[in-house]
Amino acid sequence: MIHVYGIVDELDSLPPVEGVDGAALERRRVDALELVVSEVPRDEVTQEAVLRHAQVVEALMSRSRAVLPAQFSRPFAGDEELVSAVTAKASDLELRLQRVRGCVELGLRVVAPAPDSGPEAESGAEYLRARLDEERRRSQLVAEVDEPLARLAQETAGGAAGSNVFERAYLVRDEDASTFLDTVRELQAAHPELSLACTGPWPPYSFGAEAAK
Amino acid sequence: MSSDLRPDLRQQVTLLELVDRVLNKGVVLSGDITLSVADVDLVYIGLRVLLSSVATLEEQGMPVAIGDALR
Numbered sequence: 001m002i003h004v005y006g007i008v009d010e011l012d013s014l015p016p017v018e019g020v021d022g023a024a025l026e027r028r029r030v031d032a033l034e035l036v037v038s039e040v041p042r043d044e045v046t047q048e049a050v051l052r053h054a055q056v057v058e059a060l061m062s063r064s065r066a067v068l069p070a071q072f073s074r075p076f077a078g079d080e081e082l083v084s085a086v087t088a089k090a091s092d093l094e095l096r097l098q099r100v101r102g103c104v105e106l107g108l109r110v111v112a113p114a115p116d117s118g119p120e121a122e123s124g125a126e127y128l129r130a131r132l133d134e135e136r137r138r139s140q141l142v143a144e145v146d147e148p149l150a151r152l153a154q155e156t157a158g159g160a161a162g163s164n165v166f167e168r169a170y171l172v173r174d175e176d177a178s179t180f181l182d183t184v185r186e187l188q189a190a191h192p193e194l195s196l197a198c199t200g201p202w203p204p205y206s207f208g209a210e211a212a213k
Numbered sequence: 214m215s216s217d218l219r220p221d222l223r224q225q226v227t228l229l230e231l232v233d234r235v236l237n238k239g240v241v242l243s244g245d246i247t248l249s250v251a252d253v254d255l256v257y258i259g260l261r262v263l264l265s266s267v268a269t270l271e272e273q274g275m276p277v278a279i280g281d282a283l284r
């Protein structure tokens with residue numbers, strides 16, 4: 001069976017890391033696209049395999065112009081199945097590969113303070129009004145954080161993850177990454193009531209989907 | 214990343230983000246993404262396992278802090 005790590009653009013050489021289950025990495029060309037794959041003996045999702053996949057993708061990032069990471073999924077039965085799956089999406093994949101070229105993904109998680117229980121509402125209407133105000137304040141806070149960061153990004157993906165958690169991935173050009181991180185720090189300083197967590201730079205995992213907004 | 218997070222906690226958050234990306238994001242090539250076992254989302258099983266064993270992974274030199282850019 002064949003496990004796919006990602007689609008690469010101008011990969012120098014295969015990185016000196018092992019694939020899932022210790023297998024050797026291989027380059028595979030399908031149409032105009034180049035994939036990095038390895039043979040896997042079994043169809044199993046383990047912690048070790050997931051981390052190995054991530055490590056390979058990370059290593060590919062530093063050796064190619066662009067990488068479109070593949071989602072960890074059930075391996076392909078054989079070459080034929082792999083080729084037909086990739087061929088069916090080839091033009092879309094090429095387009096996405098171009099879009100992520102020269103970019104990294106930065107993840108942001110904003111946790112807003114949980115709504116305080118506040119004074120007992122006198123009536124149902126008052127309660128609803130208070131809840132609505134709270135909601136508005138929160139979305140305004142999030143917008144204040146998101147907007148300056150989205151301006152630095154080529155694309156964004158994701159959004160609200162819960163009532164007081166906001167999660168978004170930003171596709172940022174390499175040269176803008178440090179400005180992005182500085183901006184996160186400034187926003188955190190300006191909004192001590194929020195908890196901002198920024199992770200990255202990641203390979204552009206969140207920007208493989210055609211519907212990335 | 215908030216600087217007041219304990220380093221071990223920060224590492225765990227990064228790891229969660231990593232696993233979330235590998236299992237939930239990325240280009241879908243195979244139509245068959247069977248990542249649940251007995252109707253329990255494997256992502257969460259994975260996360261629990263991961264959280265309990267960050268220290269072990271570190272000992273093995275696995276990249277548990279990939280991309281922790283805001284140190």
